[in-house]
Amino acid sequence: MDLVKPAKPKKTKHYIVAVCLMVVIVVYLLWQQWASHSSVRRAEILVAEVKQGPLTLSVDSFGELRSAEQFLLNAQSAAIVKVIHHKAGAIIRKGDVIAELVSPDLVLQVQQAKQALRQSRTIKEQLLLTQQRELLNEQTQLMQKQGALKTLALRHRAEQNLAQQGIISALNFAQTETTLHTLQHEITMLEQQAKQLQALHDSALILANEEIDIREQELNNLLEKQQQLEVRASTSGIIERMPLALGQRVNVGDELALIGSNQSLVALLSVPQSQVRWVETGQDVMVKMQANTVKGKVLRVDPVVTNNSVEVEVSLPNILPKQARVQLSISASIVIKHLANATYVQRPANAKDNQTQTLFALSNDDTAEPVAITFGASTGKYIVIDSGVEAGRRLIISDLAYLASLDETILLK
Template sequence: MDIRREPKSKKKRWLYVAGGIVAVIVITVALGRLGPAAPGVDRSTVWTDSVSRGEMVRSVRGPGTLVSEQIRWVTALTAGRVERILKEPGAEVDSSTVLLVLNNPDVEIQALEAQRQHTAEEARLTDLRTRLENQRLAQEALVATVYAQHQEAQRTVVNNEELYDKGLISDFELKNSRDRAEELAIRVDLERRRLDVMNEAVESQIGAQKAQVERLRSIAEYRRNLVESMEVGAGVDGVLADLPLENGQWVISGEVLARVVQPGRLKAELRIPETQARDVAIGQVALIDTRNDTIPGRVVRIDPAVQAGAVLVDVRLEGPLPKEARPDLSIDGTIEIERLSDVLYVGRPAYGQANSLVGLFKVIENGDAAIRVTVRLGRSSVNTIEIVEGLEVGDEVILSDMSAYDQYDRVRLR
């Protein structure tokens, strides 16, 4: 006969299922709370530095060039065509050295015309002086003649008065002689006054003609100088730095023909980034790096304008110049801003700016890991930056760019 079996209880099964579900939920929550695993970073690829306390030198750095303190720009005084180039850049020149020769027939013709006009006016001056002198001499002769006639008339009056007293001549004849003497006295005065006026006129006319001659002489000299200027000279002792011309090229008046520098007197022109130039001041100490040597200097001028994101700073060189120093040599310059005593500082991180709050990875566990810490930065220099808070002396931090790990607060160093 069949035996009826009792059905198995499902209660235990449901307990197992519920327990499994709870276990899965607990594990999932726990893993969610753990966060992402710390990534690994090759220690040889990062740059680290330790926090120090002591004196920190604030400085700014910028590229630049060596330039001559005295530069002579040779310009054309007149238009012309380049006939011959006698010197090439790099040649040593003195004040009398001819660099090139220009040619312009029009300038030579103008010089000859100006000389002709000057010569003609000088001839007119000579003719005027001769003519006026003859007129003056003729007037002096007339004054002498009238004066002699006046003297003779006075003697006649004296003689007629004696004859009138003796009754030998009439009263009419005596009065006529007296009138004649008075007339000649007036004529003598008039002719003398005319002579004075003539003398004054001679001086004014000669002076006016001399001024005209002098004016034309200046014009002729100017035209002659233009002709002479077509033999272009250096003007100063130095080195010919640039002569950007070719034979046959036409140049206009005022165009730059050449540049002459004095290599023994150089200064440094540094281009300091505008964000760092606000602390630069005249008189600050500078150090110029020529790649092979260094030259001490001092800031002497700061350009008030910003060009291409940089401020031009002139540095006077105070030390002996190395052999490689020459105009247009590329250099790097460092300007000392100030010295800060007893401050915390570290090497400047790749992404840290002065007076900002940044996150830096501090090395822990004997160099096996690094954790992100918040650090407040202070004043900065070229290679170092002040630590205001967030780090202590001896802390080692990563200065390399760690932006690829911004989502992590911890990294492993291997």
């Protein structure tokens, strides 16, 4: 019986299988290499070129125009708002009536002050009459004593001759002489008493006049308050604020209106607390008012921080654009420093001054490599590059922090 041998597979078939396996392995390895690189879409990123040249460092801010001179009108007495003639934003001249107030209590106080003044004047008149009567009494007594002294002096001279001749006794003459000395002393005392009485009268009159002056001053103050119930503009300008409403009751010291001079304006800027450390008095400021830009100077930096910002006052030139007015919203750029030759780029996302950040620099083969860049000061939309990349390179300024942490080249699709 014959045996049938199986046919041997051809060697070419093994070669084909081996080649296919090798191709699969190569493709797999290439795919693994490609997949090991992260990728981003070009349409989803922002790219900026690193530039070199002169750069002005500035701090951008916003704010509004205010009057360089402001005048606050306060209520001088408790009253009720009766009429409002002008409201906030109105342009007024000095002396214009802004509002009218009424105060029944003040009317009563004026009447009481007038009555008190009349009473003080009446008391003074009564005092004058009393003083005149007292002076007349003193003068009458003094004249009587002086008349008696003259009579007694004549008697003294006559008795002196008679006593020397022995016609009258020495005792009688001595009594006359004693009476004469006593009368002279009484006259001296009356004269001193008259002087003291006159001084007392003068003091009483001074007090009475002072009382009248006080009453007159009180009345004048009340009359002035009564006149101030007509709230008048103390200067020409614009009403910046006027919080009154009809029927509103105001108390002493309450604000009635805030008037700002429209002759001179200043800019009040709100600067972030993190950037105000570079702002100093005297620095130039470019203030933008709608379509116009004017140049000013930093006048004052407020030491108080409010809501993470600091108020900076900027002086403005006397001649301003027509649209310049109080409370106009403005934007401004405070010039901090001029750099003659700086390397800078448009500010990347999350970039901070004087810190190092990893960005991706574009290459010519549709890839981007991570580069550690040290930033300096920033200004507006630009930030200075201290080291890490040269001018001409293109950087991805979008936020790719999640890829930068991998520290590997990325592909651009």
